[in-house]
Amino acid sequence: MTKQVQQLDRVIIRFAGDSGDGMQLTGDRFTAETAKFGNDLSTLPNFPAEIRAPAGTLPGVSSFQLHFADHDILTPGDAPNVLVAMNPAALKANLGDLPRGADIIANTDEFTKRNLQKVGYATNPLEDDSLAEWRVHSLPLTSLTVKALEGFAISKKDAERAKNMFALGLLSWLYHRPTEATIKFLEAKFAKKPDIAKANVAAFQAGWNYGETTESFSVSYEIKPATLAPGVYRNISGNQALAYGLIAASVQSGLPLFLGSYPITPASDILHELSKHKRFGIRTFQAEDEIAGVGAALGAAFGGALGVTTTSGPGVALKAETVGLAVATELPLIVVDVQRAGPSTGMPTKTEQTDLLMAMFGRNGESPVPVVAPATPSDCFDAAVEAARIALAYRTPVMLLSDGYLANGSEPWRVPEVSELPDISVEFTTEPNGEDGTTYLPFKRDPETLARPWAVPGTPGLEHRIGGIEKADGSGNISYDPNNHDRMVRLRQAKIDGIDVPPLEVDDEDGDARVLVLGWGSTYGPIAAAVRRVRKDGGKVAQAHLRHLNPLPANTGDVLRSYDRVLLPEINLGQLALLLRARFLVDVISYNRVRGLPFKAEELAGVIQDVINSD
């Protein structure tokens, strides 16, 4: 039977199953195949914080969404075209997001009475007509897998477990994905258990063959590679890009990297990644808590290292006092906050932008700290290098605000040439800087940047003491002088305010938009996708995105004031809006949703359209 092949320009697939079903792995592999094929792509993993929530329940559902296309795309997509539902819970949890006409591939083996009851289905939705609006492909995925693996020297349980690879094989057939890399991957992953490796490869191939022969699928799809800017590409997640950015910053600054960290979702993968690269001279230190993590990083910075600490919101709260010490001692330090839903433990695996005000102000005293926020997963690389540039040039702690969506999401990244990366090298002070030619003044500032000199232990003649007590301007000796304190408070502020950051760029196609939509951090993709939609429908809207939140680009006020209306979507209750209103007296229109999920482009397009229409 020759099957029909249909051309598509883009597809959104969501793999959903129980936490134990290996959906993240399945999604990762499909993504790798898709990246290899050359499509543009964007991913959204969504999983529970529990390692294994009770099997078959709604809270136990884990999903992975992938959007891929023959053109450049900006988000993991609003609504899946295909849902792979490994059990009734996965169907129930995801059906609401599925537009009519979408495909549902359901594993009938798991639609047992007990499993249906667990999630409150009175009758089997695959058998009644409740799914009539969708195209349902009911397949006994588990038994097909077990059957395909008959004769393999593995247990029934292991055979059943391979069902995700069967599903992956089927989907790989359906979308013409290359398969060699997945086979290689499985062989490497199970290198120590060759029987399991063989079985998984066989399940994967059986899924592919099933697609070719079954009558459930009469059409397969082709999505041509995307034409992106020339270069070498790889797929990368935000956490990995951020880790690579830190390594690049170490190489480009010539300073050894010291990471002090305490495990926390969704930041731990940065610690894991950096721990693998010891041959770069990177020291990773898993501390007893977040306070020790940042303390050790600051101690290492005192010794001349590039000190970094990585965490999420609860950890930033614990580190606050030490970040204040870094402000007072004016030592370089990078504090990475991979934001997650709060307050308190909140929803550890879900995304949010709710730590902006904590990053800005969450310390005692006047304690200004630069804040940088990456816009996309791959931008985490550049943002990390930028954070290091600021920290080193201005001798200051810098907050790098990533979030769960960026951390775990992935996209193709044009790999930069090392020669394209900025030189952020620093020179330690080695000579006395006092008028008399013999004394060292640790707080005598560079007239341009207001940065203080950095003399590290081991440098003869420059022995000095620093600390959290107020220091006399210049000498750094303890000082309780009222006027000195006022001066130092203003100097520390002026140093941060004076940081050289690039101007805010506005994308205003024809220059005649009256509405500006502004964003920061991970909302970039959904906002840009929404702007495209509005424009396609003839709407006029300008877009600007803030990557530096402190200091703000010098032209920020002018940009805001040059539009009739400024719309600011944030995944918080209006934290940047609060800052902009206070700073510029501009009546920013806030749009806020705090659901632990990224915005959808369609939703934002509607909001933009409403603002345009409200004239």
Next chain:
Amino acid sequence: MTESLNGKGLALVPKTDAKQSLKDFKSDQEVRWCPGCGDYAILAAVQSFLPELGLRRENIVFVSGIGCSSRFPYYMNTYGFHSIHGRAPAIATGLAASRPDLSVWVITGDGDALSIGGNHLIHALRRNVNLNILLFNNRIYGLTKGQYSPTSEIGKITKSTPMGSLDKPFNPISLALGAEAGFVARTIDSDRKHLHSVLREAAAHRGTSLVEIYQNCNIFNDGAFDALKEPETRDEITIRLEHGQPIVFGTGENEKAVRLSPQGGVEVVRRAEVAESEILVHDAHRPDPSVAFALSRLDDPAFEHVPIGIFRSVDRPAYDTLMSEQLEQAAADKGKGQLADLLLGGDTWRIA
């Protein structure tokens, strides 16, 4: 004086040939402790001791927390970091782990080390980075004007405990031994010679050393250690632990000895009543810490007899050494890291 027990503590720190004296280690800052405070004696003892090590001054760093005692680094003409309350062990850990060429000293108080910083202290001890921790124990919060501390005796009357404190204190030596410390010692501000001998061994030890220093706060807890200082009582209650020596103390008729107790632990007996062979010979190198722990309990409850000296000095690999070895191993196995190779690792594709 005990022999230099392992001597590797300073092997990686550059030495100087220049002759040093106490004056070289005095900074130009005016010392601001209360007149009569025990901190002065400890400062002078440290300043007069350091020349003996012959280290380059620029390779010595003092890191402290917050408290009266933590002002110490300002008075030392070395590198110094006066940090925040309780966190000095963490900060010093990052510094010492990334700079094995430094001699790093942590200065901390009983509140700083055992209350707010208790977690960092115990983890520093088990981790064993090359650090010397000097714990100034005045059994009171000095800087905040006299609240009871985690080493204050039960029933302590202070501003925050007008009817007496309720909680049992820590014994810092027992705590350190329980936290897997490799080097644990106690000394006292008033005995410079003893202080020097303990500091010498602490510096020579590679790994984390904890030295508890009894320190008089003459403003808020005056006389806390008088029994160990007054000529009438001093020799009757002070047990001077010396490696390789039988543990005996007291004078004349009151001479006492320490022996292993049949009930477990150790006990104090009249010397006249025990055979010489029964007297416990102090072995600071004993791998098992339980005898050292038992010795640390001898001052409980009320300073009846107080051991000072080196309870334990046992070699084990320092964390910073192991960490450096992993970096070298990684570079030896796969070659030094190359950024371009890293960035291009994984599956890549080219778009022309």
